[in-house]
Amino acid sequence: MQMNERIAICPGSFDPITFGHIDIITRASAMFDKIIVVVMKNNNKTSSFSSEERKEFIIKSVGDLKNVEVDVYDGLLADYAKQKNACAIIKGLRAMSDFEYEFQMALTNKKLNPQVETIFLTTSAENMYLSSSMVKQIASMGGDISEFVPGSILQEISNRLKKNK
Ligand code: PNS
Numbered sequence: 672m673q674m675n676e677r678i679a680i681c682p683g684s685f686d687p688i689t690f691g692h693i694d695i696i697t698r699a700s701a702m703f704d705k706i707i708v709v710v711m712k713n714n715n716k717t718s719s720f721s722s723e724e725r726k727e728f729i730i731k732s733v734g735d736l737k738n739v740e741v742d743v744y745d746g747l748l749a750d751y752a753k754q755k756n757a758c759a760i761i762k763g764l765r766a767m768s769d770f771e772y773e774f775q776m777a778l779t780n781k782k783l784n785p786q787v788e789t790i791f792l793t794t795s796a797e798n799m800y801l802s803s804s805m806v807k808q809i810a811s812m813g814g815d816i817s818e819f820v821p822g823s824i825l826q827e828i829s830n831r832l833k834k835n836k
Contacts, residue, residue, distance in 0.1 A: 679703040679759040679790070682748050684713040685725045687828050688732050689806055689819050691798035695763035698792055700736045707755055708733065710743045719807055719832065731823040749783030757787060764791045765799055807832055 681696050685708075700706045710725045720728070722743040729741045744751045752760060760780060762773055777789035794801075806819045810832040817825055 676704045677759075678705045678707065678755055678757045679761050680748070680752050680755065680757045680787075681706055681708045681761045682711050682751075683708075683762075684716055684718060684803070685710050685729055686716065686718045686720055686803050687725060687728045687806065687820065687824065689798075689801055689803055690821070691763060691765070691794055691801040693732055693821070694795050694798055695761065695792050696733050696739060697736065699761045700733075700739050703759070704738060706736075706739045706761070707757070708739060708741045709748075709751060710741075711748060711751075712745060716804075728824045728828070732821050747783065749780045749787065752780070752787040753784050760787055760789045762789060762791055763794045765794045765802075 679699055679702070681692075681699055683692060685692060696706060696708055708729055710722050710729070718725070722745075726741050726743050733739050733741075748760065751757075760777075762777075764770065764773060773789075773791065777791075780787060780789060801819055806816050806828075809819075810816045810829050813833060816829060820828060
């Protein structure tokens, strides 16, 4: 680790990663020395892909960004940020419906780890209504998800979700 390296965490369930996440990670990577994208557990969601599968999808999607690392962590985000000496947590904000939940998480994380700031990046307009759950629903019904996920992971995601039907 370099001295005074500014590290930010991009946490999420990434089940699977979409162009919405990729946009946020790419923009965050231009703002910090290092970004750690971390696959975590969201207790309110049931995942369709294993943590390792989700990690692989992320690597295939943003692996070309030189200052981005990808990890999996099963505990609290606030603890992970402390372990990694991160100064920021980056989250993407879509419609107003995201706001209350994200605000609550940001305040909780600040209580648990006062050293870390949550920074919200507004999603790009074209990704405003894009979500992993929508992608999964479309793919499981045989729909085309090429507008939502990169070509490098498209087939794997489509095949897996169709099989699960
Ligand atoms: O992509 P998501 O589902 O919006 O990401 C939410 C996530 C995984 C970042 C959040 O559920 C989380 O931080 N989980 C790790 C456990 C934790 O720290 N919970 C307390 C959050 S206040």
